[in-house]
Amino acid sequence: MSELRAKRPVVIAIDGPAASGKSSTSKWVAERLGVHHADSGALYRAATAARLRAEGAPDVWTEQSVLAAAAAVTFVPGKTSFEVRLDGTAADEELRGAGVTDQVSLVAKMPSVRAWVNERIRECALGSSIVVDGRDMGTAVFPDAALKIFLIADPWERARRRLVQRLGRSPSEDEIAVETDDIVKRDAKDATQTQQAADAILIDTTYLTQAEQVDRIVALARAVGG
Numbered sequence: 001m002s003e004l005r006a007k008r009p010v011v012i013a014i015d016g017p018a019a020s021g022k023s024s025t026s027k028w029v030a031e032r033l034g035v036h037h038a039d040s041g042a043l044y045r046a047a048t049a050a051r052l053r054a055e056g057a058p059d060v061w062t063e064q065s066v067l068a069a070a071a072a073v074t075f076v077p078g079k080t081s082f083e084v085r086l087d088g089t090a091a092d093e094e095l096r097g098a099g100v101t102d103q104v105s106l107v108a109k110m111p112s113v114r115a116w117v118n119e120r121i122r123e124c125a126l127g128s129s130i131v132v133d134g135r136d137m138g139t140a141v142f143p144d145a146a147l148k149i150f151l152i153a154d155p156w157e158r159a160r161r162r163l164v165q166r167l168g169r170s171p172s173e174d175e176i177a178v179e180t181d182d183i184v185k186r187d188a189k190d191a192t193q194t195q196q197a198a199d200a201i202l203i204d205t206t207y208l209t210q211a212e213q214v215d216r217i218v219a220l221a222r223a224v225g226g
């Protein structure tokens with residue numbers, strides 16, 4: 001039985017920019033605490049993927065057509081994380097692919113899509129403790145979260161980590177430079193959605209290992225455990 005599950009339900013909100021390690025860290029923290037994890041970015045990606053499966057170029061996408069397509073998305077509790085299903089099946093590769101990544105910022109700017117994602121995420125938190133991650137979990141979605149973390153890291157280091165994950169080897173300086181450029185552009189695209197709550201604890205992970213980040217957040221979570 002987890003410590004958090006035995007007490008009053010708490011929400012741990014982890015926000016931060018692209019490739020700051022939010023989702024992998026959140027998943028690991030949730031595993032350590034024995035609670036579920038929900039990645040709000042996966043829902044924005046799923047709505048985008050669902051709309052891409054339908055017809056029409058992105059420049060003619062309306063909010064209504066994205067929301068209608070999103071009806072094909074379900075978010076079901078897996079072993080640790082809530083998992084996205086598109087038309088009833090997992091579609092992780094599609095969600096992480098370039099087609100979705102190129103269009104997801106556009107979809108994430110649509111207010112009714114944001115309302116749809118926020119409702120799905122709040123449903124996940126009903127009655128049980130949860131770790132949620134995204135850009136606005138500690139501000140728009142769970143302003144009363146027991147613990148709010150905002151993760152940042154130097155763009156060069158975020159680029160290096162992302163390439164190590166993607167390539168499975170040490171990237172060259174040139175490769176990191178290209179990826180850094182991409183990350184800085186994505187930060188700009190997502191800037192309005194990325195909000196650090198006034199009461200969030202800022203953790204700069206540039207010089208931390210993932211295990212160190214997780215240890216810090218787990219210790220903070222235990223301190224607010226009820």
Ligand code: DC
Pocket residue numbers: 018019040041042044045104105108133134135136137190193
């Ligand atoms: O974290 P990610 O790359 O999977 O996020 C996908 C997109 O969704 C990205 O454009 C940022 C956006 N997003 C958002 O606007 N609000 C959230 N809570 C989570 C993600």
